[in-house]
Amino acid sequence: MDFSFVLDPYYLGILFSGLGMTLLLALLSVVFGSMLGFIPAFMRLSRHKVLHVISKSYVELIRGTPLLVQVLLIYSMVRLPVVVFLGIDLSSFIPGMLALLINSSAYVSEIIRGGILSVPKGQKEAALSLGMNQKQTMRKIILPQAIKHIIPALGNEFVTMIKETSIFMYLGIAELMYAATIVRTSTYAVKETYIVVAILYFMLTFPTAKLMGYFEKRLSYAK
Amino acid sequence: MKKLVSLILAVTAGLFLASCQGQNNIFTYTRDESYTEYITLGTSADYPPYEWPMKVSGKQTLVGIDIEIAKEVAKALGKNLKVVNKGFEFLLDDLENGKVDFVLAGMNPSEERKKQVDFSMIYYEANQVILVNESEKDSFASLESLNVASLRIGAQIGSVQQTLVEEHFNKAQTQFIQSVPDLVLRLSNKQLNAVVVERPVAEGYLKNISGLHILDLQIGNPEEGSAAAVQKGNTELLAVINQVLESLISSGKMDQIIFDMTELNKN
Numbered sequence: 001m002d003f004s005f006v007l008d009p010y011y012l013g014i015l016f017s018g019l020g021m022t023l024l025l026a027l028l029s030v031v032f033g034s035m036l037g038f039i040p041a042f043m044r045l046s047r048h049k050v051l052h053v054i055s056k057s058y059v060e061l062i063r064g065t066p067l068l069v070q071v072l073l074i075y076s077m078v079r080l081p082v083v084v085f086l087g088i089d090l091s092s093f094i095p096g097m098l099a100l101l102i103n104s105s106a107y108v109s110e111i112i113r114g115g116i117l118s119v120p121k122g123q124k125e126a127a128l129s130l131g132m133n134q135k136q137t138m139r140k141i142i143l144p145q146a147i148k149h150i151i152p153a154l155g156n157e158f159v160t161m162i163k164e165t166s167i168f169m170y171l172g173i174a175e176l177m178y179a180a181t182i183v184r185t186s187t188y189a190v191k192e193t194y195i196v197v198a199i200l201y202f203m204l205t206f207p208t209a210k211l212m213g214y215f216e217k218r219l220s221y222a223k
Numbered sequence: 224m225k226k227l228v229s230l231i232l233a234v235t236a237g238l239f240l241a242s243c244q245g246q247n248n249i250f251t252y253t254r255d256e257s258y259t260e261y262i263t264l265g266t267s268a269d270y271p272p273y274e275w276p277m278k279v280s281g282k283q284t285l286v287g288i289d290i291e292i293a294k295e296v297a298k299a300l301g302k303n304l305k306v307v308n309k310g311f312e313f314l315l316d317d318l319e320n321g322k323v324d325f326v327l328a329g330m331n332p333s334e335e336r337k338k339q340v341d342f343s344m345i346y347y348e349a350n351q352v353i354l355v356n357e358s359e360k361d362s363f364a365s366l367e368s369l370n371v372a373s374l375r376i377g378a379q380i381g382s383v384q385q386t387l388v389e390e391h392f393n394k395a396q397t398q399f400i401q402s403v404p405d406l407v408l409r410l411s412n413k414q415l416n417a418v419v420v421e422r423p424v425a426e427g428y429l430k431n432i433s434g435l436h437i438l439d440l441q442i443g444n445p446e447e448g449s450a451a452a453v454q455k456g457n458t459e460l461l462a463v464i465n466q467v468l469e470s471l472i473s474s475g476k477m478d479q480i481i482f483d484m485t486e487l488n489k490n
Contacts, residue, residue: 010278027235075313079320082249082263082307089249089307091322170401172248172309181402182276182283185269188431190408 005187006196018179019200025100025168025175026161030154033104034112040105041112055109062106067099068167074099075171092171104161111153115146148219155212159205166201176200250285252304254297262302264293265323267311269402271427272484273329273449276308286487289327291480292346292451292471296325299467300460310401312381315339318454325460326452329421331383340452343464346472347481348448349421351387353438354410354428360436363417370394374416377406384419387443407432423485430489 005011043055062070078095119142127137169177176197184193251261266289268274274287285306297304307323314326318340329349332342355363363369369376370392378384380399388397398415400406407428409415417438420428425437451468453460471477 010281010283014283024235027231031231031235076316080322082305082322084247084249088247092248092309170310170313172307172313174247178248181269181404184402184404185271185275186277188404188428190404191412 001192002189003192003196005183005189005192011183011187014179014182015176015196015200018174018176019204021173021175022162022165022201023204025097025165025173026158028097029100029104029161029165030108030158033101033108033157034154036101036105037108037112040109041116044109044113045116059106059109062103063110067103067164070103071096071099071167071171074102088174089172092168092173096168096171096173100161100165103164104157107157107160108154111150111157112146115148115150115153116142118149119145151219152212152216155208155215159208159212162204162208163201248308250306250308252290252294252297252306254294254303255301258301258303260302261305262297262300262325263305263307263323264289265307265309265314265317265326266290266293266328267314268308269404270311270329270424272423272481272488274327275488277487286484288347288480288484289329289449291484292468293325293327295467295471296451296464299463311379312401315452318452321454324453325464327449329424329449330452331447332450332452333383333386336452339455341455341457341461343451343453343461344468345448345450346468346477349423350441351384351419351443351447352422352425353440353442354407354418354420354425355416355436355438356410356413357434357436359416360438363438363440366391366440366442369417372396375414377409377415377418378420379403379406383443383447384421388419391442407435411435423481426485427488 040055040058043051044059046052075092075095078098080091080094083090123141123145124137127141128134132140165175166177168175169181172178180193180197184190187193266274266285268276268285268287270287272287274285274289276283277286278284279286285308290306293304293306307317309317311328314323314328314330315336317323318326326340329347330336332345336342353363353369372394374392375396375398376388376392377398377400378388380401385399388399398406398409403418403420403424406415406418406420410418411432411434419442422437429435429437451464453464468477471480
């Protein structure tokens with residue numbers, strides 16, 4: 001085994017900018033996925049049968065198919081010319097991001113729904129009996145309590161997303177796995193590259209998971 | 224909560240800038256400062272000596288036989304060159320969808336592919352060879368000795384080598400995956416007994432990884448080789464590419480390119 005490439009700043013640079021891209025993709029997908037995730041979550045909680053069914057089938061469909069299939073499908077449907085923006089090839093970044101957002105929104109919507117349902121029914125009844133309307137109840141009573149359950153679970157989703165983004169290597173988005181293929185081909189050190197990349201992924205996911213555990217504790221004190 | 228949001232925003236912005244300055248999958252080659260237009264080449268840079276990533280004067284770029292040819296094509300058109308690096312099986316779809324103008328990726332013009340795109344003349348006739356472990360080379364004296372159910376043979380998925388493996392080794396176990404480096408890794412780990420690749424590619428691995436051996440067996444039709452692909456019906460570009468290839472071959476420059484790139488890959 002020859003790990004000498006780890007000491008070469010050129011290869012390190014490639015790997016670390018790949019790491020940055022991975023983190024960026026995961027962050028964007030969780031942040032915007034959470035915003036989008038509210039839509040199916042509320043649709044599913046609503047009393048309208050149609051909205052409920054639409055949202056339920058959306059979530060089940062997305063959760064029941066692999067991300068790889070979704071990415072490839074969306075990539076083949078979204079036809080964009082090659083445009084470079086700030087050094088990123090948008091023709092593969094946009095379809096890739098879109099697929100990730102759709103995927104993330106389905107998972108996050110379940111997290112949000114779970115968070116909202118975890119708030120005891122008495123809270124809603126009390127708020128309504130105090131004369132608040134539905135909207136006020138949701139915004140001022142239910143959501144602030146639900147957030148405490150949502151945030152830690154979002155952290156786990158973030159960790160999952162960091163790992164899932166490795167799929168984008170196929171589209172040529174320069175994330176960590178793509179960086180690995182570059183290093184692998186240049187150095188002929190295939191096994192060693194994979195070991196280093198595994199360590200880098202772990203360096204990202206382990207502290208994130210720990211950090212989320214800490215947040216969870218903090219938030220549970222505030223109850 | 225506001226702190227958290229602003230933290231996330233700050234981190235995102237920072238990462239965005241950081242990763243933009245890093246590498247990406249698009250490489251530009253300026254042929255002449257006066258050219259304003261770009262022609263886009265699609266390739267899959269894990270196939271030395273055809274194309275692979277390399278550090279040239281401190282910057283990451285793609286080099287290889289195909290890149291050199293593409294540069295010549297760009298020059299003949301009076302355009303600068305832009306190269307997009309993707310997975311091999313995306314290349315023809317990208318070409319069909321107009322994401323790239325032409326594809327050079329050590330690609331063999333098979334009948335199936337000809338239905339999808341148009342091919343230029345063959346610019347490089349490459350033999351297909353069988354790469355095995357040095358320790359096992361004596362047990363494989365003929366193609367038949369490899370066609371045994373206890374053996375596992377690999378090739379790149381979607382390649383002509385895959386077709387060859389399916390034709391010749393119908394009894395053996397087969398494994399088709401996307402990346403050639405992974406195939407060779409599995410070969411040297413003894414998870415595969417043989418890998419079918421093109422000779423120049425195999426020689427690159429032979430130089431860089433010890434314990435491998437190229438079998439002295441004939442497989443496939445040596446007339447076959449690599450060609451450039453363009454969108455169906457794009458005869459204009461095809462004519463230019465053919466012209467460039469012809470002049471490269473007749474002037475002997477092609478042999479020089481192939482020699483240089485094979486040498487470059489050996490270090």
